[in-house]
Amino acid sequence: MKFIKFTSNRIYIALITILLIFSVQPLIAQQLTSSFTEYKGKVVDAKSSDEIASTHLHIKNSTISTITNSEGEFSLKVPSSNSNSVVTISVLGYQSKNIHLNYFELPYTIISLEPAAEELSEVQLFSATNAKELVRQTLANKGTNYINEPLVLTAFYRENIQQRNHHVSLAEAVVKINKQPYHSGKKDKLSLYKARKSSEYNSLDTLAFKLRGGPYTPLFTDIMKYPEFLFFKNSIEGYQFDFESPTQLGNKYLYVVKFKELNHAQPWYYGKLYIDAKTLTLVKADYSLNVDDRKSAMNMFVKKKPGGSKVFPIETAYQIDYNESDGKWYYSYGNAYMKFVVNWKNKLFNSRYTLTSEMIVTNRAPYSKNWTVNAEEIKPSIVMIDDVSGFSDENFWGQNNIIEPNKSILNAIEKIKDKIQ
Template identity: 55%
Template sequence: MRILDIKFNGYTKSLLMFFSMLFVAVQSFAFQPSDIKYVEYKGEVVNARNGRPISSAYLALNNSNISTITNADGEFSLKVPDDLTEATVTISVLGFQSKTLPLSYFKGSNTRIELDETVEELEEVSLYKATNPSLLVKEMLDKKNVNYISDNSLMTSFYRETIKKGWSNVSLSEAVVKIYKSPYNSSKKDLVSLYKARKSTDYDKLDTVALKLRGGPFNTLYLDMMKYTEYVLRPEMLDSYEFSFDDPTKINDRYTYVVNFKEIDESDPWYYGKLFIDAETSTLVKADYSLNVDDRDAAAAMFVKKKPSGSKVYPTELNYQVNYAQNDGKWHYAYGKAQMDYVVNWKRKIFNSKYKINSEMVVTDWQEYADNDWKKSADLIHPNVVMVDDVSGFADAEFWGSNNIIEPEKSIQNAIDKIKRKMDDE
């Protein structure tokens, strides 16, 4: 087994390289699904002006903790308890006006939801009082204990990770996970347990090297910038960033500052991106950011600690996204997405291998959890866990049961169909 260690500002994120398969057992635990019946609604969210699909649109069942998100094709799947027929659903996404619809509007399939683009000239809104972006970011961090949930929570989330070699899907992992989310004012790390998981990898197409992001669901969970400030926005390191205001916007019909940030020191790979801060409460509600790795030698020296003989490995693009949701006046982690592009050069091969790893996780339900026995009642996974090799779920239409998932994109669905056909032929 070879390990490819990747460091971010002193904190390790890793790629595992295997010359043999590593299997991790997944067992169920005390939190079993209830006997409640669920109704599934499917459809797409599109731009009202041109009909183009809208990705990462957030669908929240009002007066509940149930939610989901659209895929890259704008498609969604939402499972709702059948006793909530009078409920409403709010659909929101950056750059579009939010819309609230009765559940009766939704269908079992082909529900079409059109969102109008936000056209309001927000620069003129007098609500925007902040004049110093650095002080606004400092206030955002100082108010973390006030703005974010201060109780232990049990979150149900759906996680998906894909590995592409060129344009071909060569690995697909999916899981429903339970997250024991510690309060934002606590230094305790979050805990994760796999509830359901499935994975299929075509090792032959990975040049006999199985590449896997270490940590699976933890990779997206650690994108919670307000819980894990040590990874990017360490309060004591704010002076190492440049901050500037961008044009303000609205998210979920709330006025929002947009702050650009960039690390000043560019001698090593450096962070840059945008912070979306609620104008009324100074809460971080969304962040889009990247790690600049243009200097390949510096990136390789900083990231790659071990690699196979005769190869050169370096990342070419690293992008991240985190979204937060509000409930009863408190905010919490709702969605995380990481994209990593990298290249493997082999000395005795004419062409290099280009890989793209995408991982995303959406919180589909959550509840306050006051008990202290969660560690004892759940089979916890370590941040270094490798997703389980278990393809049985791909042939089972009822695999996920009542759990909300991210609807597969067309390319992922094609990969699943191939897996099903392969299993049928065996």
């Protein structure tokens, strides 16, 4: 069996992160009691009726929240103690809504959102004229706008390797994160609580892929905690920044800043930053790595490969979302994606693979010294497919102890969310 391993020199974690993404799905943010009501439905555009993905639904005055999947669907389990609550529904580019749980229709609720006002550029709040200085100030605000004390986060993680339309490797896990304050130089730590995997390496044309990073992969998309993985040596001088049309997230007005790296001698970053105009807080980022230079990209990603083959990435993407609670912003969701090609000598057709990963936070709690109880601390070099053996727990995953790669993370987390603590 031949192996391909991925590494990087300049930006180790960011390049690992490029390997992975999956569709954005739900998050549950507190331990659920045995008595709860489950609300299901869909969020759509009020004018076109199109589904709206990545919409956040949040129970006010709690840590319970969820996010719609790629079809705009959601599932929200609410304990009886929160039955008299209001749900806030918000997403970029739309007016937010506050709906009492009494108005949700069982078993399915359609929620319509109106597009945000188009006259945002006229809002006096948008006074910044220098995009680079705006980004510089936003990065400088991480010590005040984001968490300033260590927390323990619980998150659901999934990574997937796919050969064209065939899923050949899938791993899912519940992890604990020792999340460090944003002003601190300390790195976050991860522990593996429960995990399971399914692999079919025999269908990989004699190739097996080892993805280093595991759950650290989407964690390090948090560019406010780890700006060095995007802005080399923490400097933004090597980037061009330009304003695009502003947008809204609920009642917040956001600057939209387009950026691209100026040095194209090696694979280079480009994307968009969404910055709260009032507090200068990064609330979302979408970015990619240009890998048109195949030789440089191959040297950056591929550490070992079989003889007679050329391996290079052809597409990458990253996403990071933050949520606000009590005036502080938190890491909420991270994903990453890479598609690459394997060309074989003396073979007419190539092989194409997609590597995907996502992690979504399901609970926050104050830091405790025993945060790793019933869990095993892991390192950034973890290979999930190799290192999760022995973690499968039938009682935890339930009777549906089968990984279903064609199901969304919404379906996967449905099976276990009442057991996530």
